[in-house]
Amino acid sequence: MPTRRLQSKHGGGSEQPNVVDEPDRDGAPQVLRGDGGGGAVVAPKIAVPGRRGSRFTKFTWRALGGAILCLVVTLLLRSAPYPYWKWQGGHISRLLDGIRGGHAEKYTLSVADCPGYALDPDSLRENRNGFTAQLNLAGPRCNAFGKDILNLTIQVTYETASRLHVNIFDKSAQQFTLPSEFFDPPKSEHDVDADLQLNYEASPFAFWITRRSDPGSAPIFDTRLTSLPSAPIPAFRSGRSDPNLVFDGFPLVFENRYLQITSALPFDTNIYGLGEVVASSGFRRDVLNGTIQTMWNLDAADPLDENIYGSHPVHLEHRWVSSTNSFQSHGVFLSSAAGSDIILASPPSSNQSLIQYRIIGGTLDLYFFSGPDPKSVIEQYGQVVGLPTRPPNWAFGFHLCRWGYASLSETKEQVDAMRAANIPLEVMWNDLELYHDYRDFTVDPVTFPANEMRDFIRNLRANEQYYVPIVHGYAALVANATDVYDPYTRGIELDVFVRNPDQSTYIGQVWPGHTVFPDWLAPNVQLWWKEALRNWTSLGVEFSGLWLDMNEPKSFCDGHCPPVNGRPISSPSIVLPGEPGNLVTEYPEGYNAAVSGPSGNVTVNGSLTYGAGLQTLDSNPSRDEDALSTTFTTPISEPLYAIHNALGDLSLQTIATNATHYGGRTELEMHNLFGHLMSRAANLAVRELHPPGKRPFLISRSTFAGSGKWTGHWLGDNWSKWSYLYHSIQGVLQFQLFQIPMVGADACGFGGNTNEELCNRWMQLAAFTPFFRNHNVRGAIPQEPYRWDSVAHATRAATAVRYALLPYWYTLFANASLYGTPPMRALFFEFPQEPELLAVDRQFMLGSDILVTPVLTPNVTSVSGILPGRGQVIWRDWYTHAIASQRVSPTGGDGKNTVVVDLDAPLGHIPVLVRSGAALLLHSQPGYTTRASSATAYALLVSLSHEGNAYGTALVDDGETETTQSRTLVFNAHDKHLEILHSGEGVFEVVQPLDVITILGIDRAPRRVRIDGIKVPSRKWVFDPAVQRLVLSGLSVDLNGRSVISWG
Template sequence: MARSSFFQASTLLSSFLALANAQSSYPSATPTTSAQPVFTIPASADEGADVLPNILDPQAVNAQDVCPGYKASQFKEDERGVTAILSLAGAPCNVYGNDIESLNLKVEYQSKDRLAVNIRPTYLDASNSSHWIVPEHLIPRPQQEDSNEDLDLQFTWGNEPSFWFTVTRKSSGDVIFTTKGTHLVYEDQFVEFVNSLPEDYNLYGLGERIHGLKLNNNFTATIYAADVGDPIDRNIYGSHPFYLETRYFEAGSGKYKKPLKESDLNQRNFNFGSKRSGKGSPYESASHGVYYRNTHGMDVKLSPTNLTWRTLGGEIDLFFFDGPTQHEVTKQYQKSAVGLPAMQSYWTLGFHQCRWGYRSWAETKEIVETMRAFDIPMETIWLDIDYMDKYRDFTLDPVHFSPSDAVDFFKWLHGNNQHFVPIVDAAIYIPNPQNPSDAYAPYTRGNESGVFMTNPDGSQYIGAVWPGYTVFPDWMSTNGVSWWVKEMVEWFKEVPYSGFWVDMTEVSSFCVGSCGTGNVTLNPAHPPFQLPGEVGNIIYDYPEAFNVTNATEAASASAAASSQNAAKSTATSSSTSTVYLRTTPTPGVRNVNHPPYVIDHVQGDLAVHAVSPNATHANGMQEYEVHNIWGHQIINATYQGLLSIFPGKRPFIIGRSTFAGSGKWAGHWGGDNASKWYYMYFSIPQALSFSLFGIPMFGVDTCGFNGNTDAELCSRWMQLSAFFPFYRNHNVLSAIPQEPFRWASVAEASRTATHIRYSLLPYMYTLFHQAHTTGSTVMRALAWEFPNDPQLAAVDTQFLLGPNILVTPVLEPLVDTVKGVFPGIIDGETWFDWYTGERVNAEAGVNTTISAPLGHIPVYIRGGAVLPLQEPGYTTTESRRNPWGLVVALSREGEASGELYVDDGESLEPGEVLDVSFKACDGVLKVDVKGEYKDTNALGNVTVHGVYGGVGDVRLNGKEVGKEKVVYEQAKGVLRISGLNGLTEGGAWKEGWSLSWT
């Protein structure tokens, strides 16, 4: 969590304090008792210069108007690509930096589905190469492949009015990227190029931010890692300069001449039948992807007909992925460019419980026991910074989380087949040199090894985070990674964790610059703001409908808010016009702290709440060049640490700041959201975006992190998150506890949803294996799975888990119905209700009203699917010992298919596996088994949806199954076959078999 978001949260008003004191089931909101610092860092330490984003600055110069662009010469082309020299086409403009007069252009036909365009300065030496070139050992660059297949993407160029280039699909003539009619601007602190797009384009990605799935066409997507509590539409933790674009065309028109505009469609209620003759959608689509391999801060300005790319430096290193479907684009991007997602251990797919506010091993154990008492499955308990000694990494609070008590706690927890994950922050405490008792071994060992970032003058860069003044690991130093690994290994001897949760990794600092220089004798210091739970800093906010659903508490909240607002109204304020800092280029000098071009960064000044851009790495690079990958690098270091602790097993990491490729090591959570209905909604497009980015292990703080949830919101959210890959409940110290057992209705809703989730774990695990081996997605947007329906282009209130589970959650309060579309019906798809097995009666392209009383989340199975299930246990370990089951959902043609992947659930490179395939046709289900992994669990039951017109004898491998084991609900078309355990002794997948019901 970015606990720094309490700057915002602490201003919210209500009566929580009185409420918490009145309810003994809520622990009191008090900070960790071991943290009682004397000196508080002044708030002014985190105040930067007043800067105005270029896109909002009325004085800003449009580089396209004043810069001359470049002319290409010395053009050479062969079967592997193109090279040329680009020379400045006129007088330098030096608008936001110093113009580079000569550039190298290199175009590579890298593979059958990937084209690369690279532009960098002609002259590079050791003194300036790091300004431009991203080292390949940090962010691997896709390489040219030997391929006999022709690339469908074609590169063309021209010199009028200045150099431009176009990328076109040869097969269709569709121009997917062109800079024609614009100027290339290439300066030492500013690079700009513009590519045209069709009207009403469908663009996804360019994260991380809280935004709808489809990006607006009048919007600036800023990419700069920021420690900030989930503002809407602004840059937050991750940096993913990748987008997917989808274009829709009239079906059967041959080459793609003109993509459809939004005005061509009657959104939501378009009658497909009116524009088609015969069966099927009247439209088809084509998708492609673009990856900009650049680690600098950037603005991507989305205008109605183009994108303007503006970075604070670096080379232009573009990669185009041909697609032409979303599935193929994502696979091409992950497999060849950034790496395939990590395979998750089976246990990580269970439910995780966390809270900032568990105050001891005893209380933590009580939470685990209470979850079991309420029969709410829980796999993993997490701890926030409460467990630390004065908020220092790799320590335990000696009073409340003593090492001696830890021994008994972990023996008990692991004995129940449950897991533990602690939070670990990015910054390392620097001890007070005048206080021998303040010694801190991780710092001492790191300092002796030279692993911390420095100031430009070589002195140690000292910022401030939770424990006070801190230093920051330099992952480019010789010993940085090995030091971190050793600290993890040593701490594991005391705290036998199962995975790592790395936080504050943007990298965050609570002051501008090296504020700790000369101040270390003040350590331990208090952060420059109140911590949650301290006097006067309680979280007071409640969900939007709280006053209706929780009238008593709401009345108390209103009274408290009124009294505090009255007190605030007596204060006076004055306003003055802001004088903004604007800098101009200086020849031979880069102003890295305040570059002339100001990106639309959520914090304004780049050094606010972050390590400053001039912080220096061992190889001479500055944070200015690589700020966006600090979080990516600590994830890599943590991955190496977990491999050392668990040799041969899959590391489990949840990280906050990510970059392109972080998914090959870790998952991600959505950061510091709030207990608001709109944050529950935004969790869906955020998760879908991370599917594109190659980080499928994604979830959010269920029920909300900041503010107080209530029973209705938490009930709906617990059920929604049960269908996310990463499923965790977590909230802030000073809000009311929100474990699902706190309300009877939430407990029941959680049990129902978790039962479904745990039943589906074999299906989810198979999806993860497919993602890990092919780059496919786990959570999917409807538009990606049904690419011929333009009405689905912006749908992000529903989603698919894999190809076959459709989830339509309630995302607003005080309702008992929800509207949802059933995709693909125009093309003959059919859907079945998860709970009843009945076929859904819905029209193509029409929102259907679905009953959804509190406690019920609508879930549907796609016709044509065979779903492998397993009887759920309390933990994933228990679940894996239970009988198997199958749900066969027949298509309208009476067919279905599916897959199951089974291994030991934890090995990095499993020696033995099972690949099971299912095929149903003509009333017979056939199962084919390949592999040597031994699974001895029997098959318990098979349920078949879509069986109409009666059934005959049910036979397994030709042997009749007793009639007492068969129930046929003809009106619903559901055939249920149970009690198969005795017929499949030795294991359901011991060998292939067939089941017939005709």
């Protein structure tokens, strides 16, 4: 479910008692915030203009005492060595807590004097695949942001030839680690011939990792102080909205609430990953100017350069290696759910860049992947976190949704209107209007009657269509004893909800008003979740898949907020989008509704609407989304180090960090896992509820490393802006790296109003991303693709290409689930030795063979792009099969030329090119649904290389079940022959024959064509010399056997 634009409802403050120390499991004092339960509370928050998340609260300190304290704080802030103490609510208060509680001597707020650790040589124990040893604090405790842990264990394991595992953890094993019952350890090998080598210095302990094949090259990870820039480094601009970056030292720090490790990087190297984020720098992260990527799951409407819905502390680096005269890739994954800042920086007056991890708990559990190419790194990462689930074939169809379909009749109208416009519709979705009183697992008895819902969904299935409803990560609190709501009462019986520190049930506020949240660690939570879903189906909601939303998790109030006088509210006090006081008035850049009206049409009264009355493109919309209350009613634990959470305090608009989970775990530890564990529970429940062997289909907003094993993802609440059309590409590419390949953005944009031109271009682009859905906000103008004739035409055309390519899509995702190979790819994934491609994120590839160059700006009829391969690859137009014309631009970056192409792209057309050397199995007649398309005969498109060769494979199975029966078809063209082979597990019969074969790149008309030595009648083939194309039709080739086609 989308982020909702809320009306600010600020609660009043209360008098604050003194801060006290309370030992945690490690015996270290921690700062608590709140006003009850024996803890201390937040100091006054200071709101300063210009910072999001700032907010006012009342306080009752005496004027003189307050003035003196503010003066002290100001002086300390000006001299603080780290940028942790920002003029932002919650960050200053953390420093105040430390001073008021007498912590100034205990917590230095600086790592400058931290001694690091020393390896005890007597503790070293080697084994076949690595070693373990003890690390001891090398000097007096510095206690920068917590209590230094004196004794650590380092465990180094060469797990496979391409993977090195370095795990540094507290010897007493009290620090939080990923729950083993939910995260399977990766498989390891014995006696491996490892690509990577860990080297170390004993005191102070530091390590660096090199390639065994090239030990003289720069290490891929290097924590030695001599390799890093000299510290302290004065404050310098970080290149984002945060003020300055300061580094006062690079020791290894391991405290109960703060861990730090730093590695040197080549200057301005190429880094990808570290998300989820909408990065202003694009898919390539900004190392030169600085990047702070915070790992803290947050419901935020896709702001630039801030933490949003998911946490993925993994990156791929692609660097030039002079000793091999080539580019090589490697990857690094921090296996930790703890909140963190991961910082990329290039300090001024330094020829060195660096990456620094600042983590507020857990351990330093690091995996290194040797690559050496981008695809290999991504595959190696998948072996650790889990390979993606394989979606059913119908998931690749077009999905339609809106927040605002107020009734079943209105939902039916969309299905009928799409059919009338002949725009393929595969899956119909409903947002929260489906519910009764906003309560999950219900249907509104008036607007979505149960029997009518059941009939509607079954009718969809009869027409080879599917249904997906929304499900949230909470349950409504019942109002009284007569209030019947089984998900709550059953959850209380089974003890599955998150608790407060005093063991009372934790209460937040979301759409149904007061809510409780499932504890995904609770022993009975899987039973509760399955029962709730099963009971929902009895109300007519016979879902095909599930849409998991608000699972960061989101709350509309800050902290535990129980009902006043014991009376729960039944809905939040907010103004919905589209209602008076919250009208949706924004339009895409270049469209002025005041001049052209609200329609969004390309032309009004014969005049173009683009730029009407505007001189420049609009800026991104402001997003002032505040919680309903800012008064904490229970103690809130906030680590002294303040990660750069966009809202400031970690407990804002989510479950408070001191809430407790089964086994004594806190929300501070579990927060980033909520969406992941919800996805896992939903996946397992759907497997039990649906017919045996059927593949689940889930789309979740919040994700964590490895969530692709259970779910897909959509990119959240984007905006109907041209800039977000562009940003959608980097978002999908990020999640290919994260091993969550079934991903896409809301086509035409979610927030604000779209317009005809933007929606036209976006529907075309979205048709070439894995998850293809149109969805928008309540109160905006309708944006279903039938609303404008030009958008309807563009959608039909792009969807026809998508459905023709379904066998290709399906094979790409089969390979993702088997090997972790990314289906959608940045250009340099395929051409890693071409530096001009390293920052390209306005084009992308599907697999190895399809190049997409979308239009991303308004009011244009052509688009330019790069042709990878530097002239060694022939690129042919998908639609005409003509060779793409090209020009040479001397911008290769390594003294070689870049090949550039200018492509016609009138409104309604998206340029798509096919790579030479490709052999693509297609559906010959794309239908209205994926099943209708799959029922038609196959076609084969062969694009020969300069040498006359082509190769391709296609995996074919039933498209629905997790069966071992499949058949892999192999197409191999060479020496004027095309050989069709097959292999497979079990016995899967390919029913549809191969009817059409198109071969591109034949320079002269053949005299004869044969299939298995038998001459093909001339009426069944035609040659077009203009595009060097041979087309054979009416063939009925059986794909269950071997066939050879020859020409000459």
